[in-house]
Every structure is written in C-alpha cells, then in structure tokens.
Amino acid sequence: MDFSSFNFESSLQEGLDAMGFDQPTPIQEKAIPVILNNKDLIACAQTGTGKTAAFILPVLNKISKSGSDKLNTLVLAPTRELAIQIDQQIQGFSYFLGISSIPIYGGGDGLVWEQQKKALETGAEIVVATPGRLIALLAGGKMDLSSLEHLILDEADRMMDMGFSDDILKIVNYLPKKRQTILFSATMPSKIRQFSMKILNQPEEISIAIGKTAEGVTQSMYSVYDTQKENLVKHILSQKSYEAVIIFASTKEKVKGLYKVLKKHFDVEAFHSDLEQIDREKIMSAFKNKAVKILIGTDIISRGIDVVGIELVINFDTPSDPEDYVHRVGRTARADKEGEAITFVNPKDQPKFARIEKLIGMSITQNPLPDDFERGPVYQGDSFKSNRKPAAHEKKAGSKPKSKGKKKFPPRQKPVQNPEAHQEKPKEDKTKNKQSQNSESNSSNISNSSGSSKFGNRKNVIEP
Template sequence: MSFTSFNFESSLQEGLDAMGFDRPTPIQEKAIPVILEGKDLIACAQTGTGKTAAFVLPILNKISKAGTNTLNTLILAPTRELAIQIDQQIQGFSYFLGVSSVPIYGGGDGIVWEQQKKALETGAEIVVATPGRLIALLAGGKIDLTTLEHLILDEADRMMDMGFSDDILKIVNYLPQDRQTILFSATMPPKIRQFSMKILRNPEEISIAIGKTAEGVTQSMYSVFDGQKEALVRHILSRKAYEAVIIFASTKDKVKALYKVLRKQFEIEAFHSDLEQVEREKIMSDFKNKKVKILIGTDIISRGIDVVGIELVINFDTPSDPEDYVHRVGRTARADKEGEAITFVNPKDQHKFVRIEKLIGMQVTQNPLPEDFERGPEYSGDKAKPSGGQQAGSKPKSKNKKKKKPGQRPAAEGGQKPTGEGQPQQGNSRQKHRPKKPQTPKTDAPQSESSAPASAEKPSKFGQRKNVIES
C-alpha cells in the first residue's frame, strides 16, 4: 500500500512526495482511513511506529479540503518536548498547504505567554498544547473554541501517569460536543479505557504490537553492582565512535553526577527538568544535529523525542515500570533502522528485569563483564525477589562458594542477538514466576506548564505556513 491510496489532496500528497514518504506504517495504514471517515478512535501503538503522522495527515487533509482558516483541531500532549515535536512535523507535512499551527506550553517568559494567548484569540487551524498551560490560557483569555472539530490526545497513558486526567476533562468542557475525538496511547491499561468512555463516542479500536520492542533493536543486559556501572558505561562508549547515544538514569541527581564523570571523556549533555526551556531546546537541537553525540537524562526524554539514527540506548538504571523500558528502547531502531539497547541490572533490580522480559515476550541476552572487571552478581532470573538478592554496590560473597565464570544467558527462541562481547553460555531453565504488579516509576516531575514562562525560540516559517506567534 502507498500513500496515494488515501487520495489525499494534491498539495498534501506533493509534500509527502517531497519528504520521501512512500509507504505507510501499519498504524498509519489502519488509522488514517478511520480518521478520514470522521469516526472516534482509540489507537494503541508503540513508540517509533509513525503514530504522529497517523493522526496529523488525515487532519491536514480535512482542513485543506474544507478551506477554512478558523481553529479546527486541538492536540494535547504530556510534555513541551512532544508538543514542539508534533508542531514541527505539522510544519513539514503542511509545507504546501498554508495551514497554521501553534505550540502552547509552559517554561517561557511573559512575552511568550502573551504570544500564545494572542495566537489562541486570533486563531490558528491547529493548536498543540500541554494541558496545564492551556487551562491557564483558557481561564484568562477570550478564546473561542466553538469552531473546533477535532480533539486528539497523544500519549494518553503518559498524561494519566502525570496526573492530567482532571485537566483534560476541564478542557473538554470548553469544547463543542459535536466533534471527532482521537486517543493515541502506547499502552492500554484499564484506566485509559475507563477515561476514554467519558470523552469518546462509539470509538473504533486499533492495536499495534502492544508491549513489543522494534524488530531492529538488539537487546542485551549486564548483571552488575552499582559500583561497576560508571566504568562499564565508559567501556561501552569507548568501543566505537557513536554518533547518537541516549543514556537513561533513574533520577535527575544521577543524571547530573554521571554527566560530570562522562563529560571529561565524551561529547555529552545532560537533559533534566532543572534546565530552563531555552537550554533544553538548544540541547535537543544540538543532539538532533549531531553536535552533541551523547544525551543523558531521565524518563522525561523516553517519550516525545523523535530522532532517527540513534545507535545505542543504555539503561544505566533498570526502569521500575516495564512499559518505560519499551519507551526507552523505542528511541533506537526507529523508521526501520537498526539499533542497540543495553541495560544494567543490579541485584535489587533483578525482579524488575524479570517483569520487563515477560512484557516484551523474550529472554534478553546477558553479556559477560569485560575481562578486567571484577565478577558481577549472579543473575537469578525468575527466582529474583523484590526483597532478595545482595544490595547494590556490595561485593559478592565468596565464603563456601566456588566462583563461576561469568557467561551469557541464551536468548529465547526468536530473541535478539548478543552485542558481540563474548558468546552466550547455556544457563539453567527459568522457573515460572508470577510477578507483582509493577510500581509506578519515579521520574522527574515536569515543570508546571501553567507557570509563568523563561524564553522560547520562534518557530521557523515553512512555505505558505502562517506563523501566528511571531509578533
């Protein structure tokens, strides 16, 4: 199937041809016809599957066909990074359309606040907003939403996790009841379905590879003590001249500490919520343009960053929630590219990794530590208990125990290949284990989207696109 099968307006198809878009991804192939028909939709697709284009393209086609220049579509996103990314993709797709869009998010100064308020009052066909900032603007401005025809919630599960459900319902109260509502989510827990019943009407449902990682990503793990992690990450980064690497740590304090260690040897930047918005945008721009080779951050960048060509993802800390693992790993092997994902698992986090393997449906290959490293902890697999195992950073007990040579656990049938450092060693079979319900991961709390904004860069003009926030 090709994009020409959707019979898009010629100006939109011309833009797709110019960008080299030929064949739709599975989520695009299934979602675009439903959206074009005007039906409400719940779509579940993992990160990196092209879901943004799946809802942006049919909406742009509708706006182009109608020929109106009033507010038509509201897109809600959990973070400012994702809001900016969606707006940028709209700019690209609408190059020949002359459709206007504006991103609405917190973190700028008072001038940006007034620009965003004016843009909403004056009108733009598409508004991409974070919930907190939009509510603040709605409460303080004369904004007419009566012409709105489409509401899109992107990464709805993330917005639920961040506590935006009440804010979304408040926003919905401002919107016309006669509208098309589209909800995209990487996962589909019961709370999302319950929430969708409040704002959608008889929706169609689409699910694409829930909880699965991309086929092009090679996954492996190291069983380590915390004291071995810094040396190991330096060893991995020194293996080759990587062009794009993301390292995930569990807290912003760990991000800052690891950044201080690695910056002495590598081109690296730290990305966390303590940075001003202008700093975050510059770092992200430099990373996309390969001026910065390595980016280290928390789960704040596990969603909402669309950079093709990321070669390696390192989980410096094992994610607490298995679904966060899928999002982290999803930063690589995007757009049919290949990539590598490596996870460091300390003794206290072994039970978390067991849950991850059960979610992704495969046994991840264990790499042996480099020869000059002290022996790491034994990985107990299904036998791992949340309260069991040695404490991270402790030395392995040697009393009355014979040392075993470190080896790899074999990948499950149909699993991923090892990274190449050593060959897998046959291990014991896993015992069946019913994991406890995953705990909500502790990540950086986002900066208040309704806070008075520090600065923001003006978006570029694209063709006939009306730039509504430039003074």
C-alpha cells in the same frame, strides 16, 4: 499499500512525496481511514511507530479539502518537548498546504504569555498545547473554540500518569459537543479505557504490537553491581565512535552524577527538569544536529523526543515499569533503521528485568563483563533471593582486580531480607505531579507560527 491509496489532496501527497514517504506504517494504515471517515478512535501504538503522522495527515487532508481558515484542531500533549515536536512535524507535512499550527506551552514570564496570545490572535488551524497552559488561556476568556472539529490526545497514558485527567475534562467542557475525538496511547490500562468513555463517542479501537520492541533493535544486558556501572559505561562508549547515544538513569541526581564522570572523556550533555527551558531546547537541538553525541536523561526523554539515527540506548538503571523499557528502547531503530539497547541489571533489579523479558516475549542476551572487571552477580531472574550469602568474589564489586585478603562487603551491596520491600523507587515517581507542573512553567521561548498563509489573517480569539 502506499500513501496514494488514501487519496489525499494533491498538495498533501506532493509534500509526502518530497519527504520520501512511500509506505505507511501499520498504525498509519489502520488509523488514517478511520479518521478520514470521521469516527472517534482509541489507538494503542508504541513510540516509534509513526503515530503522529497517523493522526496529523488525515486531519490536514480534511482541513485542506474544506479550505477553512478557522481553528479546526486541538492537539493535547503531556510535555512541552512533545508539543514542540508535534508542531514541527505539522509544519513539515503542511509545507505545501498553507496550513499553520501554534504550540502553546508553559512560560514563566509575561513576555511569553503575550507572545502566545498574539500568535492566537493571528490565528492558526491547529493548536498544539499542554493542558496546564491551555487551561490558563481558556480561563482568561481569550480563546474561541466554537469552530473546533477535532480533539486529539497524544500520549494519553502519560497525561494520566502526570495527573492531567481533571484538566482535560475541564478543557472538553469548552469544546463543541459535535466533534471528532482521537486518543492515542502507548499503553491501554483500565483507567485509560474508563477515561476515554467520558469524552469519546462509540470509538473504534486499534492496537498495534503492545509490549513489543522494534525488530531492528539488538538487545543485551550486563549483570552488574552498582559500583561497576560507571566504568562499564566508559568501556562501552570507548569501543566505538558513536554519533548518537541516549543513556537513561532513574533520577535526575544520577543523571547529574554520571554527567560529571563522563564529561571528562566524552562529548556529553545532561537533560533534566532542573534546567531552564531555553537550556533544554538548546541541548535537544544540539543533540538532534549531532553537535552533541551523548545525551543523559531520565524517562522524561523516553517519549518526548523523535530523533532518527540513535545508534545506542543504555539503561544505566533497569526501568521499574516494563513498559518504560519499551519506550526507552523505542528511541533507537526508528524509521526502519537498526540500533542497539544495553541494560545494566544489579541484583535487586533482577526480578524487574525478568518482568521486562516476559512483557516483550523474549530472553535478552547476557554479555560477559570485560576481562579486567570483577566478576558480576549471577543473573537468576525471578528466582533471585536477596537473603543468600554473598560469594567470595562478590564481597567487593569494583572493576579493578582485587588483592587477596578479607574485605568487608560494601554497605550498599548488603543483601536485604525482602527485595520487593527494599527496592528503591526513582525519585521521579515521588515528584511526578510537581514535575508535570514544572514541565509547563519553566519555558522562556515559544515558536511563533503566526506568519501569513494563503488564508490571510485569522482570528482565534474573542474580540472584547
């Protein structure tokens, strides 16, 4: 089928034709008719499957058909990066419609606060917001949500992980009971199903290829020691002139350390929560425009960006959660393009990687280390036992040829008695709630979509 099968308004279809949208993705094909029929929906679809268009296009079509100039739709997103991304896509799809949207996300000063309130006064049909900042605006009594017809939760599982469930329930209390609620999630754990029952009314359910990676991704791994990782990254990046690469590390400290190593040789930037929002936006803009070729970050960017043309994803650290692997790999091979994903697996992470292979239903190819590297650990998957005695070639795990003679096993490579009990947890996990708050508190800029449209001036605020 193609997009004309949905019988969209001519102005919306004209925009899709201009953007080169011919055939819908599977999630779009299944979700759009449900939303057009005003049914509540729970949709499970991975990143990179076109889910944003799946919920935005039918909503835009309904707004265009009604001709209403009131606040119609609220989209909740876990991070400001995703909120900005959704807002930008709305602006692209609605180019010929005269429908506007406003992104509302955290700001650290009064200027940003005033900009957001002024944008709301001018009005928009769609508001894209992070929960924390929206709660603050609602508490101030400045938003009029009585005309709202659609509530959309994007990356619902991510919002649950970040501790936003109570905030979302507070927001729902401000909304009309008669509305259409749409929940999109990349995974569907039991807590999401339980939560959805509190805010959705007899929803239909759609699930698209849970746990599967895109067909266009070539996946491989290296079995390595931690001391080999930096030299291996440099080796890989020097083999080809890449236009767009993302390197994922487990903590922001590792991101900063790897950045210091790579910036001496490559065009690279580090993306982490310690940066000011304006700096994060500049880095992301430069990466999207190919002014920066290599981006190093934590899982904060595994769901929060949509960049077509990423050629290579390197997992510097094996993800702790198999589903995080799917999200990371989903950054490449988007829009039917091809891409490559390489994962570094140290001895203690071998059981983690075995669980990844089980989730995606395939064995990932193991690459041999370059000739001038020390021999790496033997990959044993789930059968790896950390109490085994190290082989002679494992007593030093550098990348340079070692001289003969006995050398002590490096302390951080000593085997432990219980690999599960001694596995390091990424520091991101320990500060998850703090980061979720920071993700809405360090903004220094906001896109203002308050320009006039064919509907003229709008008011989304309650007059004093």
